[in-house]
Amino acid sequence: MNRKNVFITGAAGGIGKALIKIFASNNYNIIAHCRKPDKEKEKYFDEIKKEFDIEIYPVYFDMTNYIAMKTALLNLFKEKKNIDVLVNNAGIAHGGLFAMTPVSKIKEVFEINLFSQMELTRLVLKIMTRKKSGSIVNISSIAGLDLAAGNSAYGVSKAALAAWTKTLAAEFTGSGIRINAVAPGLTDTRMAVLMEEKAKQEMISASAMNRLAKPEEIAQAVFFLTSDAASFINGQILRVDGGAK
């Protein structure tokens, strides 16, 4: 069967796993990026493969190791593996007032949340450009749209990712490639567990639905944007946050 392929970065995280599941259940083969191999991830991949009878092709590299990233992509390129969809999901969180956030930390967050996504997208676009079709979804954040206090690193990096989404979509107009972003509210993943309780409660109470997002709800929005149902949606940032109060 001629299935489509989706490349998901940060595939081992909470949203990453939900992304794998929704694309697998829609008959996609998965190129699953993780930083390094481990038994638990491989077990999850095996379960999904069995449940949905699809292929999962794991690729391992640190998002900031551009040589390893390029080697992984070069292998896909040589194997003539098509990439129909790219989900730039990998990222790191950081909260803290500007006065308490060294610029070195801001650079580190930007390196992962923006520059590494740019490097990877540049490589993936080489494959999509050949086919003159594809869809890219960047995982931004409402923190990058609302830009509350404490967001000089994470929020500003996600704002930059959202801004880049728009400019990239404009540059690829007419190429058959659509580029959008999803901006999740605080989601029930490990990232939320690690968050300071006060900040977490503030984010939850700012949502009209007064709860965390489920990873599946974010994955469904991503899948929608990559699907033909969203064929005329391009350069958009979709909030998935339960609505503002």
Next chain:
Amino acid sequence: MNNLEKYTKVFTETFEIPEEEVQSLKYQDIKAWDSVGHMGLVAKLEEAFDIMMETDDIIDLSSFEKGKEILAKYDVEIK
């Protein structure tokens, strides 16, 4: 088809121009070789010769002749 024929064909097909116009062609000499056309050219060269060009080389690809030098870096000899 040898590499020179393949290389020339990429230019003639990408920019829809005859072979005799290709030899002296430079970036932005014709309307079709603008920044968007440039990316199309790079994609077709990569596909034709099964390579992945570095960003610096994509920027340096300023003419038909220069492209030959650049491809040599990827062990593609245009003769």
